[in-house]
Amino acid sequence: MISMSLWLTLHLIGVVLFVGNIITAALCKMRADLTKNSVEIHSAVKNILCRLYIYDPGSCPHHRLWQFNGCTRGNANVGV
Numbered sequence: 001m002i003s004m005s006l007w008l009t010l011h012l013i014g015v016v017l018f019v020g021n022i023i024t025a026a027l028c029k030m031r032a033d034l035t036k037n038s039v040e041i042h043s044a045v046k047n048i049l050c051r052l053y054i055y056d057p058g059s060c061p062h063h064r065l066w067q068f069n070g071c072t073r074g075n076a077n078v079g080v
Contacts, residue, residue: 021055 025048032044 017055021051025051 028044028048029041032041035041
């Protein structure tokens with residue numbers, strides 16, 4: 001049987017990785033937005049989504065739905 005302290009440790013490690021991933025993605029996107037270069041922004045978003053697919057494979061269907069929804073609403077640059 002796994003002790004409560006081990007579960008708590010695993011949970012805290014997961015929280016740190018999750019928050020770190022969010023902060024890293026936000027900083028990459030903010031840095032790309034400051035350039036106001038659409039190619040740079042596109043590259044940053046592609047890299048962020050690639051990392052999300054690697055670190056959180058369960059979110060892949062959600063991101064595909066978001067990409068389809070953005071493209072069908074007339075914003076062809078969303079999720080490409």
